[in-house]
Amino acid sequence: MTMSGxxxxxxxxxxxxxxxxxxxxxxxxxxxFALGRERLGIxxxxxxxxxxxxxxxxxxxxxxxxxxxxxxxxxxxxxLRMRASERRHLRGKKVAMILQDPKYSLNPVMTIGRxxxxxxxxxxxxxxxxxxARALAMLEAVQINDPERVFSLYPHEVSGGMGQRAMIAxxxxxGPELLIADEPTSALDVTVQLEVLDILDRLVADRGMGxxxxxxxxxxxxxxxxRVIVMYAGRIVEELPAANLADAQHPYTRGLLNCLPTIGSDxxxxxxxxxxxxxxx
Amino acid sequence: xxxxxxxxDMVVIYDEFTALDHVSFDIGAGESFGIxxxxxxxxxxxxxxxxxxxxxxxxxxxxxxxxYSGRKRDKEFYRTVQMVFQDPYxxxxxxxxxxxxxxxxxxxxxxxxxxxxxxxxLDEVGLGSGFRFRYSHQLSGGQRQRIAIARALIxxPKILLLDEPTSALDASIQAExxxxxxxxxRDRNLTFxxxxxDLGVISHMCERLAVMKNGKVVETVPRKALENREFSxxxxxxxxxxxxxxxxx
Numbered sequence: 001m002t003m004s005g006x007x008x009x010x011x012x013x014x015x016x017x018x019x020x021x022x023x024x025x026x027x028x029x030x031x032x033f034a035l036g037r038e039r040l041g042i043x044x045x046x047x048x049x050x051x052x053x054x055x056x057x058x059x060x061x062x063x064x065x066x067x068x069x070x071x072x073x074x075x076x077x078x079x080l081r082m083r084a085s086e087r088r089h090l091r092g093k094k095v096a097m098i099l100q101d102p103k104y105s106l107n108p109v110m111t112i113g114r115x116x117x118x119x120x121x122x123x124x125x126x127x128x129x130x131x132x133a134r135a136l137a138m139l140e141a142v143q144i145n146d147p148e149r150v151f152s153l154y155p156h157e158v159s160g161g162m163g164q165r166a167m168i169a170x171x172x173x174x175g176p177e178l179l180i181a182d183e184p185t186s187a188l189d190v191t192v193q194l195e196v197l198d199i200l201d202r203l204v205a206d207r208g209m210g211x212x213x214x215x216x217x218x219x220x221x222x223x224x225x226x227r228v229i230v231m232y233a234g235r236i237v238e239e240l241p242a243a244n245l246a247d248a249q250h251p252y253t254r255g256l257l258n259c260l261p262t263i264g265s266d267x268x269x270x271x272x273x274x275x276x277x278x279x280x281x
Numbered sequence: 282x283x284x285x286x287x288x289x290d291m292v293v294i295y296d297e298f299t300a301l302d303h304v305s306f307d308i309g310a311g312e313s314f315g316i317x318x319x320x321x322x323x324x325x326x327x328x329x330x331x332x333x334x335x336x337x338x339x340x341x342x343x344x345x346x347x348x349y350s351g352r353k354r355d356k357e358f359y360r361t362v363q364m365v366f367q368d369p370y371x372x373x374x375x376x377x378x379x380x381x382x383x384x385x386x387x388x389x390x391x392x393x394x395x396x397x398x399x400x401x402x403l404d405e406v407g408l409g410s411g412f413r414f415r416y417s418h419q420l421s422g423g424q425r426q427r428i429a430i431a432r433a434l435i436x437x438p439k440i441l442l443l444d445e446p447t448s449a450l451d452a453s454i455q456a457e458x459x460x461x462x463x464x465x466x467r468d469r470n471l472t473f474x475x476x477x478x479d480l481g482v483i484s485h486m487c488e489r490l491a492v493m494k495n496g497k498v499v500e501t502v503p504r505k506a507l508e509n510r511e512f513s514x515x516x517x518x519x520x521x522x523x524x525x526x527x528x529x530x
Contacts, residue, residue, distance in 0.1 A: 045451040046422075160320075189319040190478060190523035197527045216451060223527040259456035261485030263524070264508040269460035270485070273453035 007034040008178055008210040009057065012071040016052045016061060027052040027065075029234035035178070039204065039211045041221035041242065044231035045256075050214045053231070054180045057212070058097050059087045074178065093123040096171035098200075100183040102163030106155035112139075112166045113151030116173055123174050138169040142199050161192035165199060172203055179204065182214045197224060218245070218256050230256075233280035252279055284343075285310040285472040286331070286440055291340035293323075293330050293496075300326040301337070302496040310439075313466065313473040315487030317480060317520060323496040324476045328444050331474070332364045345439065360390055363433035367445035369425035373417040379403075379428055380413045386436050402431040406461060423454035427461065434465060441466075443475040447482065459486060480507065480524040492517045 016028040028049040033040070044050040055061050057072070059079065072079045074095065079087070099105040107115055116135040120126055126134070132151075139147035142165040155163055164184065171179065184200065185193040201224065204211045215221045222228050222242040230238040230253045238250040248254050255273040284307040293301040301323045308314045318324045329335040331342060336352035343349075344361055366372040373382060383399045392398060400410050406427040417425055426446065433441060446462070447455040459482065466473055477483050483490050484507050492499040492514060499514045506512050507521065 045453065191319065191519055194523050194527060201527075201529060218452075219526050256452055259453050261456075261459065261481045263481055263484045263521075267485075268463060270456040272456045272460065 006075065007036050008075065009035040010071055010073045011035075011053075011057065012069060014053065014056060014069040014072060015067070016049070016056050017066045017068075018062075019064065019066070026234055028056065031231070031234075031236055033229060033236070033239070035210050035212065037177075037208050037210050038227065039213060039225040041213045041215065041225035041228040042231060043215060043218050043221050043228055043256075045216055047233075048231040049234040050231050051182055054097070054182050054212060054214050058095060058180055059091055060097075089123075092119055092171075092176075093174050094176055095178045095180070096174070096176040098164075098167055098171050098179065098181040098184045101187040102155065102160060102167050103187070106163060106167060108155055111152050111154055112158070112170075116151075116166075116170045119170055119173055134173060135169070138173045139166070141172075141203065142166070142169045143195075144169075159192075160188050161196060164188060164196050168196070168200060168203070172207070175207065176209065178210045178212070180212045180214070183216070184213075185220075186215070186217075218253070219260070235280075237279060250279075251276070283310050284308060285312070285345060286474065287341075287343040288327075288331065289341045289343075291327070291330060291337050291342065293326055293335065293337050300496050301330065303340070304493075304496075304498055305340075306491065306498075306501070308472060308474060310472055311470050312489065313475065313487045315483035315490035316474065316476045316493060317478065317483050317490060318493035319478065319520075321495075322493040324493050325444055326496075327493070328364070328442050328474065328476055332362060332442050333358065334364075356390065360436050361438055362440045362442065363436060363438040364442040364444065365426070365429050365433050365446045368449050369422050369429055370417075370449070372429055373425055375417060378414050378416055379420075382417075382428065383432055383435055386432060390436055398435055402435040405434065405465070406431045421454075422450050423457060426450065426454075426458055430458075430461065430465070434469070437469070438471070440472045440474065443473060445477055446475070448477065448479065455482070462486070480520060484508070492520065 012032045014028055014031045015026065018025045018027060031053055042050045042053060056067055061067055069080060074090065113135055116138065117131045120131040120134060136147045136151060139150055144150050144165055150158065150166065158166065185196050188196060213221055213225050222245040225242045228240055228242050229236050230250065232252050238248060238253050240248060248257065258271045259273055261270060286308040288304060288306045290303045290305055291301055292303060304327060316324045316327065330337040333354040341348055341350060344358060349358060380399065383402055384395065387395050387398060399413065403410055403412060408424065408427055420428065447458050450458060465471060475483065475486055484504050487504060489501060489503050491501045494516050499516050500512060502512050
């Protein structure tokens with residue numbers, strides 16, 4: 001998929017810095033990309049700055065951290081100069097985020113249905129009965145067979161896969177234009193992972209959303225996305241079309257691909273990543 | 282092949298729930314045996330029941346010719362069987378230095394050459410004596426898992442139980458830890474029982490594997506069967522398809 005017209009999201013030279021007792025820690029160091037209505041994967045290991053990039057776009061960076069960017073814009077609206085109230089209006093309505101583990105990211109003392117209705121009522125003038133109907137329809141869209149029953153359940157009463165579907169329903173019910181999914185299936189069993197990805201894939205395609213898929217799993221991301229950004233130590237080291245993953249040039253990307261044990265390949269010992277200091281420059 | 286570890290009809294019941302339902306294995310000395318399954322399949326319960334962290338309600342466990350039943354294990358058992366856990370952040374005492382962590386098993390089992398053993402254990406996992414007086418919060422995830430392996434190996438066990446030893450680690454660190462485990466197994470002729478949800482890891486590390494579901498063993502197959510897709514259970518095929526990643530269909 002190529003970019004047509006104005007990008008949905010523009011990120012230029014994004015930096016996120018955390019002040020600590022021992023000096024500043026730069027989690028994100030000059031990340032730039034533009035996103036259209038496409039699926040973009042951001043891959044990296046822990047500490048690479050992939051999640052902080054997503055959080056900065058969403059506006060969820062902790063208050064003590066410093067964010068700077070030459071440009072951080074959603075459409076033509078400048079996210080950095082925006083008032084907090086405007087940002088709140090955008091968050092959940094136009095930009096939504098799916099987090100890793102439904103056990104921790106759903107409200108444990110509210111039923112799933114009430115949480116979805118709450119999202120709707122925050123962003124739209126809608127009656128309670130209309131909101132409930134929309135919530136039920138959305139639960140059905142994420143392939144929950146018995147939406148009425150799940151609507152009135154608490155998060156601890158459902159499985160991980162069901163919880164993650166409920167979270168997807170909650171995030172998509174207001175019809176966002178941009179969805180950020182931060183490790184959306186890492187907490188799930190492998191067979192459930194595919195079901196959830198399948199649902200996500202269909203909804204993103206049907207609604208023409210832009211998607212940023214953040215994950216540590218290079219193969220998974222490349223099978224799901226159109227384009228992949230590889231991050232290391234807060235910077236983008238490589239960007240490539242997902243289909244051309246085998247042609248990756250950067251030694252880090254190649255190393256990551258290489259060090260995975262696979263069925264049928266007999267490599268003992270496994271090749272390990274030889275981290276070069278210049279990658280982090 | 283003499284079996285190092287033999288499990289016969291092991292049953293674990295929590296209240297009404299049967300977590301393990303008549304599970305039987307024979308694992309040969311020096312063999313590496315894998316167990317795959319999803320959460321709730323009973324794979325961790327099995328490892329905990331074998332290690333003595335949990336008791337089992339029925340069945341027998343034979344280790345190197347000694348039979349054990351239920352909960353009671355002697356010191357000899359714990360010297361023979363050691364375990365490495367999934368989460369290196371949760372399995373090391375936060376207020377003990379590496380030195381203290383490695384000292385404890387040596388004291389319990391009455392070893393005297395403590396200095397040399399601790400230094401050798403640290404060298405063996407590739408950390409060196411510079412790490413001896415650090416706390417676990419001063420270590421990275423991979424380094425912590427190396428300490429956990431050193432703690433298991435320091436008693437010179439014969440059998441190592443590995444419960445998802447790399448699933449909390451980054452892919453590049455996973456490769457290092459898997460190589461370390463293979464090296465240790467070669468050097469000491471260890472028997473491995475390794476639990477993982479990752480078929481790639483299991484087929485890399487193990488010669489034979491069992492697929493578990495709902496507390497039962499669905500089937501036991503050699504590694505070759507995964508490569509050639511020679512297995513009978515539908516569930517094994519599902520796991521294999523899932524491990525190959527997402528396909529737009």
